Amino acid sequence: xxxxxxxxxxxxxxxxxAHRTPVVTxxxxxxxxxxxxxxxxxxxxxxxxxxxxGAYNRxxxxxxxxxxxxxxxFSSGNHAQGVxxxxxxxxxxxxxxxxxxxxxxxxxxxxxYGAEVVSYERARSHREEIARALCDERGAxxxxxxxDERIIAGAGTAALELLEQAEPLDAIVVPVGGGGxxxxxxxxxxxxxxxxxxFGVEPESGDDVRRSLERGEIVTIEVPQxxxxxxxxxxxxxxxxxxxxxxxxxxxxxSDEDLRAAMRFAFERLKLVVEPSGAAAxxxxxxxxxxxxxxxxxxxxxxxxxxxxxxxxxx
Amino acid sequence: xxxxxxxxxxxxxxxxxAHRTPVVTxxxxxxxxxxxxxxxxxxxxxxxxxxxxGAYNRxxxxxxxxxxxxxxxFSSGNHAQGVxxxxxxxxxxxxxxxxxxxxxxxxxxxxxYGAEVVSYERARSHREEIARALCDERGAxxxxxxxDERIIAGAGTAALELLEQAEPLDAIVVPVGGGGxxxxxxxxxxxxxxxxxxFGVEPESGDDVRRSLERGEIVTIEVPQxxxxxxxxxxxxxxxxxxxxxxxxxxxxxSDEDLRAAMRFAFERLKLVVEPSGAAAxxxxxxxxxxxxxxxxxxxxxxxxxxxxxxxxxx
Numbered sequence: 001x002x003x004x005x006x007x008x009x010x011x012x013x014x015x016x017x018a019h020r021t022p023v024v025t026x027x028x029x030x031x032x033x034x035x036x037x038x039x040x041x042x043x044x045x046x047x048x049x050x051x052x053x054g055a056y057n058r059x060x061x062x063x064x065x066x067x068x069x070x071x072x073x074f075s076s077g078n079h080a081q082g083v084x085x086x087x088x089x090x091x092x093x094x095x096x097x098x099x100x101x102x103x104x105x106x107x108x109x110x111x112x113y114g115a116e117v118v119s120y121e122r123a124r125s126h127r128e129e130i131a132r133a134l135c136d137e138r139g140a141x142x143x144x145x146x147x148d149e150r151i152i153a154g155a156g157t158a159a160l161e162l163l164e165q166a167e168p169l170d171a172i173v174v175p176v177g178g179g180g181x182x183x184x185x186x187x188x189x190x191x192x193x194x195x196x197x198x199f200g201v202e203p204e205s206g207d208d209v210r211r212s213l214e215r216g217e218i219v220t221i222e223v224p225q226x227x228x229x230x231x232x233x234x235x236x237x238x239x240x241x242x243x244x245x246x247x248x249x250x251x252x253x254x255s256d257e258d259l260r261a262a263m264r265f266a267f268e269r270l271k272l273v274v275e276p277s278g279a280a281a282x283x284x285x286x287x288x289x290x291x292x293x294x295x296x297x298x299x300x301x302x303x304x305x306x307x308x309x310x311x312x313x314x315x
Numbered sequence: 316x317x318x319x320x321x322x323x324x325x326x327x328x329x330x331x332x333a334h335r336t337p338v339v340t341x342x343x344x345x346x347x348x349x350x351x352x353x354x355x356x357x358x359x360x361x362x363x364x365x366x367x368x369g370a371y372n373r374x375x376x377x378x379x380x381x382x383x384x385x386x387x388x389f390s391s392g393n394h395a396q397g398v399x400x401x402x403x404x405x406x407x408x409x410x411x412x413x414x415x416x417x418x419x420x421x422x423x424x425x426x427x428y429g430a431e432v433v434s435y436e437r438a439r440s441h442r443e444e445i446a447r448a449l450c451d452e453r454g455a456x457x458x459x460x461x462x463d464e465r466i467i468a469g470a471g472t473a474a475l476e477l478l479e480q481a482e483p484l485d486a487i488v489v490p491v492g493g494g495g496x497x498x499x500x501x502x503x504x505x506x507x508x509x510x511x512x513x514f515g516v517e518p519e520s521g522d523d524v525r526r527s528l529e530r531g532e533i534v535t536i537e538v539p540q541x542x543x544x545x546x547x548x549x550x551x552x553x554x555x556x557x558x559x560x561x562x563x564x565x566x567x568x569x570s571d572e573d574l575r576a577a578m579r580f581a582f583e584r585l586k587l588v589v590e591p592s593g594a595a596a597x598x599x600x601x602x603x604x605x606x607x608x609x610x611x612x613x614x615x616x617x618x619x620x621x622x623x624x625x626x627x628x629x630x
Contacts, residue, residue, distance in 0.1 A: 022337030024359055043586040044339055264623070271358040271588040271619030304586030308579070312627035 001242070004191020006153040007160055007184065010057040014157055017089065018053050021045050021158070023165040028269050033285050034293035038166035042158050043274050043304025047113070049230075050158050050181060050302050051082030051145075057154030058143050059086045067092045069139040074127040076102040077230050078303050079145040084113035095140065097131045105307055146180030147237035156184025162298045163192050170295040175280035175302050176200035176209050176251065178233040179240025185300070186247035199290060200244070200251045201280040203228045203259070208235050209244060210251035227256045227314060230277030230303060252290060258283040264315040266301070276314065278303035316557070319506020321468040322475055322499065325372040329472055332404065333368055336360050336473070338480040343584050348600050349608035353481035357473050358589050358619025362428070364545075365473050365496060365617050366397030366460075372469030373458050374401045382407045384454040389442040391417040392545050393618050394460040399428035410455065412446045420622055461495030462552035471499025477613045478507050485610040490595035490617050491515035491524050491566065493548040494555025500615070501562035514605060515559070515566045516595040518543045518574070523550050524559060525566035542571045542629060545592030545618060567605060573598040579630040581616070588626065593618035 024039045042050040059071055070093035073083040080096045087094035094115040098107060099122045111117055120130050135142050144151065158181075159172055172189050176182050182200040189196040202210055206224030212235070220235040236244065254262075259276045262283035266274040274282070281299045284290055290297075306314075339354045357365040374386055385408035388398040395411045402409035409430040413422060414437045426432055435445050450457050459466065473496070474487055487504050491497050497515040504511040517525055521539030527550070535550040551559065569577075574591045577598035581589040589597070596614045599605055605612075621629075 019340070022339065022356075024337065025334070027361065041337075041586075046342065048584075048586060267588055267623050267626075269363075271356075271363060273582055273586040273588060308582050308627045308630050311582075312623045315623050 001246070002149045002153050002187055004187060006149065007156040007188045007191065010053070010153040011157045011160055013057055013060050014053055014154070017056060019045055020161055023162060024270065024272070026270055035285070035295050035297045037285065038162065038169070038296070038298045039270070039282070040158055040162040040298060040300045041272065043272060043278055043301045047078070047081040047085045048303055048305040049078035049082065049278065050155055050300065051078040052085060053157050054151035054154035054180060055079065055082035055143060056086035056089070058148060058150040059083070059090050059092055061150055062092065062141060066141050069141070070094060071143045072097065072131050072134045072140045073143045074131040075145055076106065078305060080106065080110045081113060083143050084110045084115035088114045095134055097127050097134070099127070146178035147239055149239065152180050152184045152187070152240070152243070154184070155181045156188035158300055159185040159188040159298070162300070163189065166296070166298060168193065168296065169196055169298045171197040171199060171292055172298040172300070173199040173201060173281040173284060173290065174300040175231060175277055176202045177231040177277065179209055179236040179244055181300065181302060182249055183240045183243035186243060186249055190247055198247055198249045199284070200249050201284040202251055202253050203231050203280070204253045204255050206231050206233065207251065207253050208233060210253065212236055212241055213245065213251060227259055228277040228280060230275065231280065252284050254280055254283040254287055254289065258287040260314050262286050263311065267311070267315060272301065273304045273306065273311065274301050275303050275306040316561070317464045317468050317502055319502060321464065322471040322503045322506065325368070325468040326472040326475055328372055328375050329368055329469070332371060334360050335476055338477060339585065339587070341585055350600070350610050350612045352600065353477065353484070353611070353613045354585070354597070355473055355477040355613060355615045356587065358587060358593055358616045362393070362396040362400045363618055363620040364393035364397065364593065365470055365615065366393040367400060368472050369466035369469035369495060370394065370397035370458060371401035371404070373463060373465040374398070374405050374407055376465055377407065377456060381456050384456070385409060386458045387412065387446050387449045387455045388458045389446040390460055391421065393620060395421065395425045396428060398458050399425045399430035403429045410449055412442050412449070414442070461493035462554055464554070467495050467499045467502070467555070467558070469499070470496045471503035473615055474500040474503040474613070477615070478504065481611070481613060483508065483611065484511055484613045486512040486514060486607055487613040488514040488516060488596040488599060488605065489615040490546060490592055491517045492546040492592065494524055494551040494559055496615065496617060497564055498555045498558035501558060501564055505562055513562055513564045514599070515564050516599040517566055517568050518546050518595070519568045519570050521546050521548065522566065522568050523548060525568065527551055527556055528560065528566060542574055543592040543595060545590065546595065567599050569595055569598040569602055569604065573602040575629055577601050578626065582626070582630060587616065588619045588621065589616050590618050590621040591629065
């Protein structure tokens with residue numbers, strides 16, 4: 001199982017490569033929540049989301065032979081861009097399997113980082129199979145979105161920085177998709193101070209981790225219908241599930257309306273662009289889903305990739 | 316004439332009151348401009364703009380008798396909110412003279428900070444006269460938007476912080492309305508290092524400072540037609556004009572299209588909400604109006620108060 005040493009090693013690999021993103025505070029937010037809130041702006045990270053951290057920490061550890069053969073990933077979202085950018089920086093060929101109906105802006109951004117994009121039709125094919133076939137064919141390495149210790153350790157570096165910037169914290173709240181960010185966050189935070197409470201936030205319709213924790217085993221759900229397109233995972237992996245259990249992570253859920261309200265608050269009061277998934281932790285706090293009055297609370301704004309028109313429509 | 320000591324004294328008064336706003340960098344921006352750019356995020360300042368700094372530094376220096384009698388300001392924009400918030404924090408009654416057709420959100424925000432709003436019809440009355448009449452009637456103090464050494468010194472604290480955060484800088488670029496921000500910036504920067512080039516950016520139709528510098532005397536222009544509503548001044552004041560001359564400030568201009576492009580870049584690439592006026596310095600850099608390749612350049616993003624619908628329309 002990964003530990004704080006893995007997160008610290010990842011932080012060293014990322015030094016000078018990833019942005020040390022700012023931590024923002026807001027008196028309005030503090031008044032509204034009764035807590036002292038520190039917002040870790042991973043929406044200001046390279047390629048616009050924390051995903052760069054894990055992707056880079058994975059790809060930089062490939063052997064020279066593996067680097068030559070390249071990497072493959074499947075994603076319609078931020079993981080695609082994170083892998084594409086990390087691979088480009090390291091001179092590694094990257095192929096990203098993306099659905100043919102992915103937003104043109106995301107396809108363009110992924111290609112813009114120099115990756116080859118392989119399209120597939122959602123109805124007809126299974127993206128993971130296509131990715132695995134490409135790996136077999138080319139001897140390439142699959143970079144999964146969260147089910148990998150190096151990805152998780154990389155994601156954990158955001159919380160490590162947040163703690164350096166805003167110590168001491170009583171709690172850290174992060175969005176939960178497949179569990180990579182919350183896993184890394186829990187490992188990093190408890191490596192620094194074991195009394196920090198770790199809260200994960202899922203969309204109401206995408207509460208696979210909450211259900212799995214309640215049941216004590218991995219529960220697989222239907223594809224969640226939510227505006228939080230980065231949190232539409234159906235189940236944690238055995239690895240991420242083991243970490244969230246071990247670290248006593250607590251899960252709360254938010255509605256799409258809560259996410260919209262948080263995006264509105266971010267735009268109007270914080271002047272920050274946060275995508276629906278990236279706003280989940282802030283949404284839980286604003287919606288009163290957490291009893292953290294009087295506490296020092298770190299919140300990760302995990303991503304900001306949303307186009308302006310869509311943003312205006314959502315809020 | 317004000318000097319660096321005034322700016323440092325203002326910084327002490329603002330410590331723990333104003334946000335020490337973050338400085339953000341972007342490799343995409345550096346690649347696009349050929350410079351190493353440091354963005355000082357005054358859009359993340361309290362009430363959403365640098366204006367809070369000057370207003371607070373003015374109001375905190377009132378005598379106890381003056382405080383009791385209150386302050387008056389005229390503004391349809393960020394100065395209104397800056398004065399309202401600073402006055403509230405200091406327990407000083409504030410009256411803001413605003414046009415009756417000001418955006419509902421700005422009226423609400425100003426009232427939200429506890430200020431009394433006096434409306435007037437643009438066509439019928441002159442706001443400065445109304446404000447002065449109120450001051451006479453109540454013995455209140457007028458807080459002007461820029462024509463005051465304490466306002467200018469307060470504005471200069473943004474550049475002072477930027478230099479602490481990103482030293483050394485070869486140049487600093489800021490938006491220019493009435494000259495308060497650029498005046499304070501020049502005083503602060505040249506107090507730290509006299510070789511820093513200071514650039515001001517005006518809208519093409521609102522180049523009163525550029526013309527005044529060229530002519531060697533204050534030139535008054537028609538009310539500028541531009542989306543940069545915070546930069547619609549018609550002339551610098553004798554005080555701000557004297558400062559920009561003394562500090563050899565250079566002015567460049569940008570079109571509304573340049574401003575829109577900068578707002579789009581801020582939203583999509585920087586994940587920051589910047590209002591049209593606040594994007595002027597970034598716009599000049601992106602539009603290639605400045606020859607700063609290979610230089611370390613500070614840019615002040617001076618404000619972020621724009622609603623989402625308007626933002627989407629503009630970009």
